[in-house]
Amino acid sequence: MDLYCVMGNPVEHSRSPWIHARFAELTGQTLHYGRRRIELDGFADGIAAFRADPAGMARGCNITVPFKFDAGAVAQHLSPRAALAKAVNTLTFRADGVHGDNTDGVGLVNDIQQNAQLTIGGRDVLLIGAGGAAAGVLGPLLAAGARRVVVANRTLGKAVALVQRHAPVALAHGAQLEARALDAVPGRFDIVVNATASSLSGGSVPVDAGVLQPGALAIDMMYGPAAAGFMDWARAHGAVPRDGLGMLVEQAAGAFALWRGVRPPAAQVLDELRAQLGG
Ligand code: ATR
Numbered sequence: 001m002d003l004y005c006v007m008g009n010p011v012e013h014s015r016s017p018w019i020h021a022r023f024a025e026l027t028g029q030t031l032h033y034g035r036r037r038i039e040l041d042g043f044a045d046g047i048a049a050f051r052a053d054p055a056g057m058a059r060g061c062n063i064t065v066p067f068k069f070d071a072g073a074v075a076q077h078l079s080p081r082a083a084l085a086k087a088v089n090t091l092t093f094r095a096d097g098v099h100g101d102n103t104d105g106v107g108l109v110n111d112i113q114q115n116a117q118l119t120i121g122g123r124d125v126l127l128i129g130a131g132g133a134a135a136g137v138l139g140p141l142l143a144a145g146a147r148r149v150v151v152a153n154r155t156l157g158k159a160v161a162l163v164q165r166h167a168p169v170a171l172a173h174g175a176q177l178e179a180r181a182l183d184a185v186p187g188r189f190d191i192v193v194n195a196t197a198s199s200l201s202g203g204s205v206p207v208d209a210g211v212l213q214p215g216a217l218a219i220d221m222m223y224g225p226a227a228a229g230f231m232d233w234a235r236a237h238g239a240v241p242r243d244g245l246g247m248l249v250e251q252a253a254g255a256f257a258l259w260r261g262v263r264p265p266a267a268q269v270l271d272e273l274r275a276q277l278g279g
Pocket of ligand 1: 065128129130131132133134153154155158195196197198201203206
């Protein structure tokens with residue numbers, strides 16, 4: 001049996017095992033996808049233990065918080081998008097070594113364009129945050145043709161570094177790209193993406209509602225209670241709120257396609273997951 005898993009800490013509530021089991025069922029693939037909680041200082045040991053599992057042949061894994069940086073370090077081969085993001089959410093074990101990739105950004109882009117049906121081309125995008133979650137999506141947002149992307153972060157220096165690293169991508173796609181402090185975001189945006197952890201610590205939305213174009217799409221990368229504050233704020237200010245469930249399913253679809261060479265029906269699985277979660 002081909003084995004896959006999601007590794008993280010915490011990982012108990014991850015929906016990934018259910019999503020991948022459903023993908024496998026719908027595409028007729030035979031595999032097992034589990035979850036592994038890894039000690040905070042034990043990422044390399046966690047990978048080794050998974051690869052030694054006698055239950056089958058470990059083929060790859062998804063990586064979630066807080067190991068997306070560690071995962072880059074164990075990979076012998078990095079895709080260009082993972083190298084740019086400096087974060088890895090998908091590892092594939094091949095004969096020539098461990099391959100690291102990042103499907104988070106394409107997951108967000110697919111969720112916006114296919115599930116929310118909003119073309120990113122020509123739009124103004126505000127990306128709030130400059131940590132691993134934001135880093136994973138900036139390149140794909142630029143590649144999708146955004147007209148202008150502003151990265152706003154509490155620590156301005158981190159936004160500046162992220163923007164500098166992506167300057168060649170912005171240039172290649174003819175996009176304007178700038179870094180700002182949270183209280184100095186200029187103008188209004190068609191798409192606002194919350195990639196901060198502020199809601200987890202009970203904090204309020206870290207930018208002024210003036211950033212929202214009327215009818216803007218406002219996406220939190222989290223889902224469930226962690227996304228509620230941002231979504232309420234967006235709704236109250238005339239924007240269309242969206243949680244991160246679609247991005248979760250789409251990034252999983254990207255990983256599944258890399259591993260199995262077949263594209264699963266992500267929109268169907270997203271509908272099923274929403275029905276299951278009652279929303
Ligand atoms: P992740 O991998 O989830 O992105 P991270 O790398 O720790 O996690 O990044 C967390 C992001 O949330 C950062 O952009 C962080 O801002 P700083 O770079 O200034 O630390 C942001 N963040 C966390 N708590 C926040 C809060 N209360 N208000 C605003 N931004 C916050």
